[in-house]
Amino acid sequence: INPKGLDEESKDYLSLYLLLVNCGSRNEVRAKFKFSLLNAKREETKAMESQRAYRFVQGKDWGFKKFIRRDFLVDEANGLLPDDRLTIHCEVSVVGETENLAGQSSAQSVRLPECRLADDLGQLLERGQHADLTLCIGGAELPAHKAVLSARSPVFQAMFQHQMEESRASRVVVEDVDEDTMREVLRYVYSGRAPRLDQMADSLLPAADKYQLDRLKVMCEESLAAALTVENVCDCLVLADLHCAAQLRQRASQFILANASRVAESPAGTRWSADSRTWLPKPSKPWPLRPRRPWGRHLKSE
Numbered sequence: 413i414n415p416k417g418l419d420e421e422s423k424d425y426l427s428l429y430l431l432l433v434n435c436g437s438r439n440e441v442r443a444k445f446k447f448s449l450l451n452a453k454r455e456e457t458k459a460m461e462s463q464r465a466y467r468f469v470q471g472k473d474w475g476f477k478k479f480i481r482r483d484f485l486v487d488e489a490n491g492l493l494p495d496d497r498l499t500i501h502c503e504v505s506v507v508g509e510t511e512n513l514a515g516q517s518s519a520q521s522v523r524l525p526e527c528r529l530a531d532d533l534g535q536l537l538e539r540g541q542h543a544d545l546t547l548c549i550g551g552a553e554l555p556a557h558k559a560v561l562s563a564r565s566p567v568f569q570a571m572f573q574h575q576m577e578e579s580r581a582s583r584v585v586v587e588d589v590d591e592d593t594m595r596e597v598l599r600y601v602y603s604g605r606a607p608r609l610d611q612m613a614d615s616l617l618p619a620a621d622k623y624q625l626d627r628l629k630v631m632c633e634e635s636l637a638a639a640l641t642v643e644n645v646c647d648c649l650v651l652a653d654l655h656c657a658a659q660l661r662q663r664a665s666q667f668i669l670a671n672a673s674r675v676a677e678s679p680a681g682t683r684w685s686a687d688s689r690t691w692l693p694k695p696s697k698p699w700p701l702r703p704r705r706p707w708g709r710h711l712k713s714e
Contacts, residue, residue, distance in 0.1 A: 429475030480638060484640065487670065489671075642675055642680075646678075647680065
């Protein structure tokens with residue numbers, strides 16, 4: 413555990429790693445792992461897990477440089493330090509071994525290659541091979557594949573079904589998502605990953621809502637909730653309301669209630685309070701969430 417991160421980039425985070433101290437007579441161990449924090453009710457929260465099995469050798473560690481923001485961890489409203497104690501739950505799954513009838517472990521004779529589906533699809537996007545669709549954003553043209561977009565997004569699926577009956581359009585104009593955000597959306601659609609999530613969560617969340625990418629949307633909510641501050645919580649609350657982000661709205665509301673005086677005195681809090689007192693959350697009367705907008709208002713074909 414590194415309470416103050418590993419470097420300048422992660423100085424505001426708690427870093428968490430799994431270290432192999434000893435593996436007996438073996439030279440290495442391949443394992444997957446999952447970290448989570450237990451709250452006051454002994455419930456798992458803030459879970460992060462490895463996406464593949466990692467190779468551990470003695471003295472080698474693997475983990476997460478930005479496991480959780482330190483200010484979020486120490487905030488009493490989040491309940492992660494009951495009695496000033498941090499409880500970490502760790503699950504480790506060792507792979508590449510079998511159990512023989514005598515109860516002794518032995519290495520598998522067949523080594524299964526790692527699945528490269530996400531990497532391969534990511535390369536398909538980067539190279540633009542066999543693309544049958546162009547997304548037009550301002551002056552940029554992004555090649556894509558109708559089959560992939562349809563499989564991942566109900567919005568694109570509905571559009572292409574409609575257009576196949578009409579004119580088999582191969583160009584789609586995207587009017588309300590900027591180029592950088594759309595490129596990151598496509599990376600997620602093809603690979604299930606969002607490398608720039610922490611830097612772009614506020615712009616990715618509206619796009620995820622627009623294209624009904626529910627997992628990406630929740631990832632954005634979690635990233636924004638983990639980085640709430642007195643200065644940005646009001647904007648996050650508005651963002652949550654605009655895009656039906658219930659989890660982010662709840663976390664932002666709890667943050668404001670726990671830091672009411674500081675938020676009210678901040679420039680953002682003063683601005684929102686002056687515009688409308690309804691921006692301040694009232695636990696006795698939750699806000700209604702706006703319904704998701706229909707897909708046809710966001711896309712048009714050429």
